[in-house]
Amino acid sequence: MTYATLTDADRAEMLETIGVASIEELFRDIPAGVRLGRPLDLGEPLTEQEILERLEELAARNVHAGEELTFVGAGVYDHYVPAVVDYILQRGEFLTAYTPYQPEMSQGILQAIFEYQTVICELTGMDVSNASGYDGTTVAADACFIAKHATGRTRIVLAETVNPQVRQVVRTYAPGFGMEVVDVSHRDGVTDPDEFRAAAQGAACAIFQQPNFFGCLEPAPELAAAANDGEALAVAHVDPISLGVLEAPGNYGCALAIGEGQGVGNPLSFGGPHYGFIAAREQFTRRMPGRIVGETTDLRGERGYVLTLQTREQHIRREKATSNITTNQTLLALGGLISLCWLGPEGLREVGEACMALAEHAKERLELPLLFPEQATFKEFGIRVGRPALDAIREARTHGVNPGYPLGRDYPGMDDAILVAVTERRTVDDIERLAEALAG
Amino acid sequence: MPASESYPDDLHYHREHDWARIEDGEALLGITWYAQDALGELVHFEAPEAGAAVTKDGIYGEVESVKAVSDLVAPISGEVIEVNQAVVAAPETVNEDPYGDGWLVRIRVADPAEADGLMDVEAYKALLAEQ
């Protein structure tokens, strides 16, 4: 019982104050028939040292990005997380705080969220951001819910080049929203604006991804215009690390910008916890899901911050709320904020340029057919290895290199294709090793 | 400055704390002093569009304070011919003058006979006394 703080003497004294004879009596309202009546079938309690040994033993059976040269991306990326992120997020005043319901106790978190909202608006060119969503998949479902209520329509248009996990999550949520999903196939790795326009007619929203799941650059302004022509909300799912070099969705006519924040400030952590971001034009402010922090003043006229526009939320509007979300991903989002402050505008642009330069170099050096040779890419690209991708990956891993993600898992006809992600953490020498590993 | 409690005797009252002032085939709709006091200072008025149809006992909009939302219930049916833009711009007007400058919408009344089913001031005060 490592974490018990009461002594037996305390307990005896406290029971006397309460006026009951035993701990058991405190549970007298629980009917006998629903009591467990035996100890839980769990292990012996462990000490801190024993816990550490057990977890170290489990961790040792994973092959992590420090042990194996990795080019796996497909939605989660090995970007550099600065040391200041870990340092600040481990401070107990942030780490062990709850949602800032009481603003006078929570000015630190509230101001930090306000700063996070601002940098998300800056990255995306939007007017309003919430305090974070669960991840890059669930914010797409949130966008659909906004679109349904903003347009009164029920059709969701999804480009096939959007991350398959995002598409799966949208499909899981759609029936409950009373919405249906229509896919738009890709043409040579990107979405055709005319097909997108046709599908968006009468739709609630039309969602595309930039850069798309194949790493290709979509004709994003044309896709946004196509959605707008159909009076559907244009929703861009964007990679935040690309937004130092690629245009912001708010600057080419999108209503909403969403995305997975992990690449900015979060470790891989086997898929979570990470943060999703969702940002919108001002006219959607009252339809936004979850917490939003606003600026105000205190009784003395000093600037301060509070949770605001709370009547949107479940604890007030209940069944009519804009979302059921309460716990979000604040700590991870603050990791994103700190990371972006550390990079600054120049640093963000340099990361994007480094990724692009290395990826272009890798495309040439690998000397393998590109999946979509006509398309410009950002940090990821598809290659064809001329045999089952799973075999090629298995073999490369015996050389200590994980070459990427097998696209055949999600796309028929791509069983020989690998999606290769090159972040700024890879080097020219690393790309040599990748080329050698793929050559066998 | 919030208004002090009052219930004018020229209004028709609805049990959901809404009022109507009916004149010449038109009606102004609003919320009572009791309703605005229970909500606290209003910060938002979600108004219907001009031209929208409202139905007796139906919801025609919302008012919000910081910590509460309240549906606006129509005491009488009709068509919205004007939204009080002064309240849209400054919702606290309702707290300051719930029966005057704080009216919410003007409607063209569909069926004046519907007003017979509403409460007069004495009946409404009796309802408040129960609560």
Next chain:
Amino acid sequence: MKLVFERSRPGRRAGRIPRPDGLSPPAPPEHLRRAQPPRLPEIPEVELVRHFTELTSRNFGIDTGFYPLGSCTMKYNPRVNERVAALPGFRDLHPHQDEDGAQGALELMHDLQEILAEVTGLHAVSLQPAAGSQGEVTGLMLMRAYFSDRGEGEQRRRVVVADTAHGTNPASVTMGGYELLKVATDARGNIDLDDLRDKVDDSTAGLMLTNPSTLGLFDENIDEISTIFHDAGALLYYDGANLNAVCGISRPGDMGFDIVHINLHKTFSQPHGGGGPGGGPIAVREHLEPFLPVPAVVRDGNRFRLDYDRPKSIGKVRAFTGPFGVFVRSYAFILAWGRELRAMSEDAVLNANYLLAQLKDVYDLPFDRLCMHEFVLSARTLKKEHGISALEVAKRLMDYGFHPPTIYFPLVVPEALMIEPTETETKETLDAFVAAMQSIAREAAEDPETLKTAPHNRPVARLDEVKAAKRAVVRYRFEEHPDLVAEATQPVQAEAPKGV
């Protein structure tokens, strides 16, 4: 204090990026290229660290002091959990790593699933939902899939929720595509059975219930409630927000519930990080297992793998297999208690009753029973006699160094103060809290003005929430501070979208 943007000066920076040797960066196509850089702060690392350190000094966490926020289970977060979550084998593991390179992670998740099945008394667990509220909507999706599979999908349209419920329950009902029916609470704080019987029939899909309820009371009629729903062919959903009261004592499965979500960030000590992350695994009875999200983490002998071959699955509710870092922390926490986990809940309930016994004569107690892990007081008398509301009590507690309880919830209690001490507080801390609450009740009579203007020693005085809602300033207004950026540029604004 300054915003980070107000510490920015053009040309300063913290991080530098390695330049790839001899490679010149290709430019993106002209029409896709960023025209104006985002206005991120330009700040050296020392200023960055000072900025965020100053922010932490203006924030209160469990590490700062007692945090009896009802329904949030603010217990101590052991530091070893942070150490193990940061092991490179966990932190730097890519979620698309081959299964044979992730056996340790998969085993941990499988172990955690089995532990949660034992604690809830149910058969199968999915760790995927990101938080309690996502667990709720996932549970409702399971109901929908289950009834559709039985050909009752159209017929069963309604979900019953108690009037004491968290707002997430009714909001989840809407997101899950169901109609909401509210059921009343009786004079003892249990569900009103007569009202309930009237609301359950063959159009009912299920019930969502927290037990103990948000009043901190165990529903004494849980057997009867379960029978009413099961006799109608409906399912019971358990909102695990209050599981900290009953671990090892009474299991939701034994109470009759079919679907449960567990808040790992409450009962199992994942730190809440100022709002998240959380974890909302769900546990279900055997007949609901086929509908759980994919992938499932399964064991084949000594090997663990991800199983996507679940034709009846509702699909995915978030990316990958869930918030893995949260699992590592909660797993480590449960290992510490092991089979003695019951003692955790016993102390949580003892602490709550100890506070209740000493405060019920000072504040109103709407339901005079022993409580479970939390209880709800009312400041109704203080309000009537001295004009002091629950809000004022809460603000004044800050001056005594305590985080306030949850206030104005549950909605069925006017001027509610909802207090949850958790098991990790010492008796001395509880005694100090009682003394503060007693002192505030005295002040309400003797010096109400001090309460109405509290807090008096926080970094800010009471904040104007009305102004915040009216102005809705939700991002920094650079345009009001043109001196802070090198070129005071307006963002390029294209035409607003039409679909509005």
